Amino acid sequence: MKLTLRVWRQRHADADGAMSTYEVDGISADMSFLEMLDTLNEELILKGDDPVAFDHDCREGICGACSLVINGDAHGPERTTTCQLHMRSFRDGDTIDVEPWRASAFPVVKDLVVDRSAFDRIIQAGGYVTAPTGAAPEAHATPVPKPDADFAFEHAECIGCGACVAACPNGSASLFTSSKVNHLNVLPQGAPERETRVLDMVAQMDEEGFGGCTLAGECATACPKGIPLMSITGMNKEWLRATRKAGKR
Amino acid sequence: MTSEFARYTTGEPVADTKAPGGPVNERWDTRRFDAKLVNPANRRKHTVIVVGTGLAGGSAGATLAEQGYHVVQFCYQDSPRRAHSIAAQGGINAAKNYRNDGDSVHRLFYDTVKGGDFRARESNVHRLAQISVEIIDQCVAQGVPFAREYGGLLDTRSFGGVQVSRTFYARGQTGQQLLLGAYQALSRQIAAGNIEMHARTEMLDLIVVGGRARGIVARDLITGRIDTYYADAVVLATGGYGNVFYLSTNAMNSNATAVWRAHRRGAYFANPCFTQIHPTCIPRTGEHQSKLTLMSESLRNDGRIWVPKAKGDDRPANEIPEDERDYYLERVYPAFGNLVPRDIASRAAKNVCDEGRGVGPGGQGVYLDFADAIARMGREAVEAKYGNLFDMYQRITDEDPYTVPMRIYPAVHYTMGGLWVDYDLQTTVPGLFAIGEANFSDHGANRLGASALMQGLADGYFVLPSTINDYLARNPHRAGDDEVNDEHPAVQEVIADTEDRLRLLLAVDGDRTPDSFHRELGELMWEFCGMARTEAGLRKALERIPQIREEFWRRIKVPGTGEEFNQSLEKANRIVDYLELAELMCLDALHREESCGGHFREESQTPDGEAARRDEEFSYAAAWEFTGTGDAPVLHKEDLVFEYVHPTQRSYA
Numbered sequence: 001m002k003l004t005l006r007v008w009r010q011r012h013a014d015a016d017g018a019m020s021t022y023e024v025d026g027i028s029a030d031m032s033f034l035e036m037l038d039t040l041n042e043e044l045i046l047k048g049d050d051p052v053a054f055d056h057d058c059r060e061g062i063c064g065a066c067s068l069v070i071n072g073d074a075h076g077p078e079r080t081t082t083c084q085l086h087m088r089s090f091r092d093g094d095t096i097d098v099e100p101w102r103a104s105a106f107p108v109v110k111d112l113v114v115d116r117s118a119f120d121r122i123i124q125a126g127g128y129v130t131a132p133t134g135a136a137p138e139a140h141a142t143p144v145p146k147p148d149a150d151f152a153f154e155h156a157e158c159i160g161c162g163a164c165v166a167a168c169p170n171g172s173a174s175l176f177t178s179s180k181v182n183h184l185n186v187l188p189q190g191a192p193e194r195e196t197r198v199l200d201m202v203a204q205m206d207e208e209g210f211g212g213c214t215l216a217g218e219c220a221t222a223c224p225k226g227i228p229l230m231s232i233t234g235m236n237k238e239w240l241r242a243t244r245k246a247g248k249r
Numbered sequence: 250m251t252s253e254f255a256r257y258t259t260g261e262p263v264a265d266t267k268a269p270g271g272p273v274n275e276r277w278d279t280r281r282f283d284a285k286l287v288n289p290a291n292r293r294k295h296t297v298i299v300v301g302t303g304l305a306g307g308s309a310g311a312t313l314a315e316q317g318y319h320v321v322q323f324c325y326q327d328s329p330r331r332a333h334s335i336a337a338q339g340g341i342n343a344a345k346n347y348r349n350d351g352d353s354v355h356r357l358f359y360d361t362v363k364g365g366d367f368r369a370r371e372s373n374v375h376r377l378a379q380i381s382v383e384i385i386d387q388c389v390a391q392g393v394p395f396a397r398e399y400g401g402l403l404d405t406r407s408f409g410g411v412q413v414s415r416t417f418y419a420r421g422q423t424g425q426q427l428l429l430g431a432y433q434a435l436s437r438q439i440a441a442g443n444i445e446m447h448a449r450t451e452m453l454d455l456i457v458v459g460g461r462a463r464g465i466v467a468r469d470l471i472t473g474r475i476d477t478y479y480a481d482a483v484v485l486a487t488g489g490y491g492n493v494f495y496l497s498t499n500a501m502n503s504n505a506t507a508v509w510r511a512h513r514r515g516a517y518f519a520n521p522c523f524t525q526i527h528p529t530c531i532p533r534t535g536e537h538q539s540k541l542t543l544m545s546e547s548l549r550n551d552g553r554i555w556v557p558k559a560k561g562d563d564r565p566a567n568e569i570p571e572d573e574r575d576y577y578l579e580r581v582y583p584a585f586g587n588l589v590p591r592d593i594a595s596r597a598a599k600n601v602c603d604e605g606r607g608v609g610p611g612g613q614g615v616y617l618d619f620a621d622a623i624a625r626m627g628r629e630a631v632e633a634k635y636g637n638l639f640d641m642y643q644r645i646t647d648e649d650p651y652t653v654p655m656r657i658y659p660a661v662h663y664t665m666g667g668l669w670v671d672y673d674l675q676t677t678v679p680g681l682f683a684i685g686e687a688n689f690s691d692h693g694a695n696r697l698g699a700s701a702l703m704q705g706l707a708d709g710y711f712v713l714p715s716t717i718n719d720y721l722a723r724n725p726h727r728a729g730d731d732e733v734n735d736e737h738p739a740v741q742e743v744i745a746d747t748e749d750r751l752r753l754l755l756a757v758d759g760d761r762t763p764d765s766f767h768r769e770l771g772e773l774m775w776e777f778c779g780m781a782r783t784e785a786g787l788r789k790a791l792e793r794i795p796q797i798r799e800e801f802w803r804r805i806k807v808p809g810t811g812e813e814f815n816q817s818l819e820k821a822n823r824i825v826d827y828l829e830l831a832e833l834m835c836l837d838a839l840h841r842e843e844s845c846g847g848h849f850r851e852e853s854q855t856p857d858g859e860a861a862r863r864d865e866e867f868s869y870a871a872a873w874e875f876t877g878t879g880d881a882p883v884l885h886k887e888d889l890v891f892e893y894v895h896p897t898q899r900s901y902a
Contacts, residue, residue, distance in 0.1 A: 051816070057333070057503075063336065110814040113814065132315045136383070139385045146399050149397040183392065
């Protein structure tokens with residue numbers, strides 16, 4: 001098929017950006033969206049133009065690197081990552097807009113590449129269990145009820161891509177943060193740091209310049225891993241509980 | 250015609266001087282007791298560079314920082330959470346014997362040595378099996394959400410090449426969960442100020458001063474700035490080199506630059522021809538294909554592999570009656586059936602396709618059928634066990650594996666070869682360590698499923714943090730004459746080399762893209778150094794590679810400049826190293842005139858087509874020494890001694 005692409009081009013963080021238009025031809029329905037962009041880039045290189053920069057790595061939907069807003073939707077029309085989106089979701093002659101994640105906490109690095117290090121700093125604030133190597137008890141010493149283990153897993157599936165932030169009208173990182181809070185706070189191993197974890201992570205999230213949550217729900221719709229919106233409710237409950245407990249101390 | 254490169258010479262044998270003797274189950278304790286320790290108060294005076302943040306690098310960085318060392322860590326990704334360990338699906342082995350099914354440390358040791366077709370060191374493999382149980386404890390303590398039974402205890406499943414159920418898993422995302430555990434431990438240390446983390450920074454060379462590894466040269470991928478970083482020891486945890494083949498299950502940016510640059514600076518490269526072709530990957534669809542996707546080996550627990558009995562049978566799978574199907578693994582290997590090791594399953598698939606019985610486009614595929622499993626367990630149970638894998642398959646192929654059998658074909662997945670290391674995981678360059686897939690140590694000629702995660706974490710959490718003490722204690726940091734800095738002539742040379750190479754790549758301004766060269770090299774390697782290798786084919790590849798290299802430097806086109814975010818430059822720079830490493834892989838495959846594990850030489854097979862080892866001539870690890878680009882390398886042999894697992898022809902029938 002033949003497509004018209006309108007792609008955000010921006011040379012570096014401080015440069016002005018604009019949409020540029022490109023035509024691509026000979027696109028097969030079996031190609032992934034990124035393979036379609038590879039095709040465009042091969043042509044651009046041979047013409048001596050600067051190829052379009054975009055983040056990608058595993059191309060299996062698990063590393064969380066790829067991050068495109070396609071026709072206004074984070075990761076495009078299907079509920080998956082951009083790398084797992086295939087061209088069979090488009091029709092011959094379509095015009096497709098391709099933009100980077102848009103959020104003030106995710107500044108553009110170049111073209112479609114953004115800086116998501118704010119996510120790392122949220123994890124650094126408390127998204128872990130303090131368990132230095134070597135100090136672990138026997139794995140079966142503490143059974144974990146299966147529903148709790150499954151709940152933890154469901155939230156631990158977050159790939160840290162940032163689609164939730166890109167989709168949110170407020171640019172909030174609540175779904176990202178809540179997925180880690182829920183994953184660790186439900187487990188007995190995460191219990192000792194339950195309060196400090198949620199308070200510190202939420203504080204860091206605010207400090208990074210992410211917007212507040214108004215439960216618009218766009219995040220959960222865009223999440224390629226299906227982290228539920230209720231995750232945020234869970235985080236809010238944990239935060240309230242921790243705040244009240246801190247007040248009593 | 251023999252290429253210049255193929256006229257290699259044989260040098261002194263290489264010996265593992267750190268491996269202690271004595272009973273195999275006491276060696277790790279012996280080594281840990283004999284090793285010198287660094288006083289906890291002195292550790293913060295030592296800087297250790299760790300390159301890579303996958304399972305091995307992430308766990309090593311976190312643990313070294315916990316011990317009090319000052320860690321400077323690097324990854325090319327935008328975050329240390331994304332390394333390709335994250336894509337491992339199936340699970341991690343551990344000899345816990347929770348199933349009471351006869352498992353033990355000794356059985357895991359035995360299975361791994363046998364699975365590796367007797368080309369791994371007994372000492373290392375035994376240590377790996379011992380540590381396996383501690384890894385599970387460690388990961389559970391970190392909050393890794395492993396699959397559990399209703400009683401709240403951990404669930405396990407079976408994997409290829411073994412008859413016990415010792416694989417712990419987190420649905421089809423075990424690698425992701427283990428990596429996030431390591432990443433979170435790493436994050437805690439970054440927040441504590443014990444790790445200086447450099448994301449989007451790629452190591453381009455190793456700094457060796459006075460015969461010791463003292464730092465690296467790295468490029469900031471955003472600004473293009475080239476910087477030097479110094480340390481008392483350097484740890485490479487940069488993964489494997491499967492991307493030499495262009496199409497593989499590796500991440501797009503996984504590369505061999507760090508290990509190859511280290512090799513050029515003196516580290517021997519061992520068994521480069523030992524590559525693993527994974528049997529269950531999604532077949533390619535066309536020229537545009539940029540990478541291949543693996544379907545977890547765990548699918549072979551319940552899926553049945555078959556092809557039509559007749560050649561050229563192009564009826565849809567569901568219309569082929571039961572008695573016209575050939576469940577060839579179950580037929581040839583009744584004891585292990587669909588769970589034979591990877592090398593055997595891959596070669597069997599290739600054989601049936603070569604016979605003209607392959608399915609799907611181009612006949613490059615075999616069926617992996619879940620109809621029986623769905624009838625036996627019900628669709629819901631299959632969905633609970635494999636749901637995410639089925640979804641992934643459907644997304645990529647647009648076919649529903651619940652109703653139509655999956656089509657699979659082998660693809661390059663893992664490299665058993667890597668930098669030669671001793672028992673301490675130290676390379677032949679003092680102060681340079683290699684861990685995880687980057688080293689060659691534990692899997693011999695074939696890795697068993699769910700053992701890569703085990704090895705990466707064993708190296709990173711437990712082995713390296715213990716053995717590196719000995720090196721640091723014996724080479725204490727001394728201010729003054731021991732200082733290295735940018736003015737040192739050896740350092741200046743490395744910086745100049747790096748800058749020259751990047752400048753040259755940008756200056757050629759030819760008419761071919763980096764990808765076009767990478768694809769050409771990959772196709773050559775897949776054809777001649779892939780699942781089956783012959784002397785004639787390997788010689789042809791050895792002739793062809795220098796020609797591609799020459800053409801590369803004449804016709805490569807890299808747009809933009811070096812002082813900016815430039816993904817084409819990153820790619821082209823990695824291909825330079827692939828073009829040298831590929832040559833060594835072919836030479837290693839040519840010189841090893843036996844078949845073993847993933848290395849199958851057509852000239853060396855049993856009457857029924859299995860790999861025929863030639864122990865009397867080839868029971869050694871081949872460690873290669875670099876002498877110059879395109880120049881014949883020197884082979885150093887490390888003899889392998891088997892005291893506990895007697896080498897036999899592997900049998901899975």
